[in-house]
Amino acid sequence: xxxTQLDQFLSLRESNPLLAExxxxxxxxxxFLQLAGEWGFQLTEAxxxxxxxxxxxxxxxxxxxxxxxxxxxxxxxxxxx
Numbered sequence: 001x002x003x004t005q006l007d008q009f010l011s012l013r014e015s016n017p018l019l020a021e022x023x024x025x026x027x028x029x030x031x032f033l034q035l036a037g038e039w040g041f042q043l044t045e046a047x048x049x050x051x052x053x054x055x056x057x058x059x060x061x062x063x064x065x066x067x068x069x070x071x072x073x074x075x076x077x078x079x080x081x
Contacts, residue, residue, distance in 0.1 A: 006051050009041040 013020035022035060029045060036043045056067070 003047060003050055003054065005041050006036075006043055006047045009036050009039060009043065012039065 010023070013023050019039065027035065029048060032048065033043055033045070
């Protein structure tokens with residue numbers, strides 16, 4: 001749908017403790033999209049990827065470096081040898 005719909009869905013956690021609890025635990029993309037659907041939002045993978053891109057573009061250089069470092073640590077632990 002759109003980033004607006006995604007933003008509206010995520011803002012619901014401020015007024016709904018049940019949703020906030022569900023979103024506080026790690027979810028894979030499919031589970032996240034299903035949860036959004038349960039709340040009446042028909043989001044797509046593209047919406048989530050667009051939101052991630054927007055967040056990276058709005059972040060500072062140091063925040064971007066920190067995010068990349070975390071990803072590198074995960075990859076380093078995954079790739080042995």
